[in-house]
Amino acid sequence: MTISAVIFDLDGVIIDTEQVWEDVRRSYVASYGKSFLPDSQDRMMGMSTGEWSTHLAEEVGVPRTPAQVADDVLGQMALRYKSDLPLIPGAVETVKRLGERFTLGLASSSARVLIDQVLATAGLTDAFKVTMSTEEVPRGKPAPDVYLAVCDKLGVTPEDCAAIEDSSNGLRSAAAAGMAVIAVPHGVYPPAADALAGAALVIDRLPDLTAEAVAALR
Known part of the structure; x- marks a missing residue:
């Protein structure tokens, strides 16, 4: 071989971008008065969009559907990438x-x-x-x-x-x-x-x- x-x-x-992802998702969750679970960051590293958005909506408790969570967070990430690609x-x-x-x-x-x-x-x-x-x-x-x-x-x-x-x-x-x-x-x-x-x-x-x-x- x-x-x-x-x-x-x-x-x-x-x-x-791991720090960028963490900052954006933590701020997003906090805007709804919620906090990451103790293992949220580790679990979300490597998850697909559908998986981490479901985690934030259904386990962390963000009062949005997983699809809405994904759209919200991805929009914020895209803005960060346009201004500063790390x-x-x-x-x-x-x-x-x-x-x-x-x-x-x-x-x-x-x-x-x-x-x-x-x-x-x-x-x-x-x-x-x-x-x-x-x-x-x-x-x-x-x-x-x-x-x-x-x-x-x-x-x-x-x-x-x-x-x-x-x-x-x-x-x-x-x-x-x-x-x-x-x-x-x-x-x-x-x-x-x-x-x-x-x-x-x-x-x-x-x-x-x-x-x-x-x-x-x-």
């Missing part, structure tokens, strides 16, 4: 460098409208052969659905792929799909030990990742 494709996560790997230093260059050797895909928990906006702003729209949101598959991360769907559209098997992830649910999703998992742990939101244990390679910074290191995973 050899690695022929690399599938990137978006949030926490290419853009550093690209991780070296991420764009790393994507382009790995794209010279591997076919690239993207498997994100962000909504399609946000994925397209980020890639357009970052100049990466043409870098990925396939991009998918977890809102386009039955289950979000940690289920493997989005990674398996990207593999299918790329015409490769999971064994042919490396996945680059930062969060617990993302790492679990890629591992469940049967990929060689590369972990880039987030400094503020580090992954759980069990999720990190499933990674074949752990790096401190995305720019440190070389094509040779990826190829050596198989």
Whole structure:
């Protein structure tokens, strides 16, 4: 087996938005006099749009339907992205460098409208052969659905792929799909030990990742 494709996560790997997501969703919930549950932040990392909006509506108690919650929060996120896109230093260059050797895909928990906006702003729209949101598959991360769907559209098997992830649910999703998992742990939101244990390679910074290191995973 050899690695022929690399599938990137978006949030926490290419853009550093976990804090933005937390700030926007906490402020939104607070505007209705509600608060996150103790495990809300960890649970929502990797969830699809339908899943986290349902969590905020039905478990946290925001008095809006899940669809309304999603529209509200995504609208606020899009405004933030337009004014200030928090690209991780070296991420764009790393994507382009790995794209010279591997076919690239993207498997994100962000909504399609946000994925397209980020890639357009970052100049990466043409870098990925396939991009998918977890809102386009039955289950979000940690289920493997989005990674398996990207593999299918790329015409490769999971064994042919490396996945680059930062969060617990993302790492679990890629591992469940049967990929060689590369972990880039987030400094503020580090992954759980069990999720990190499933990674074949752990790096401190995305720019440190070389094509040779990826190829050596198989």
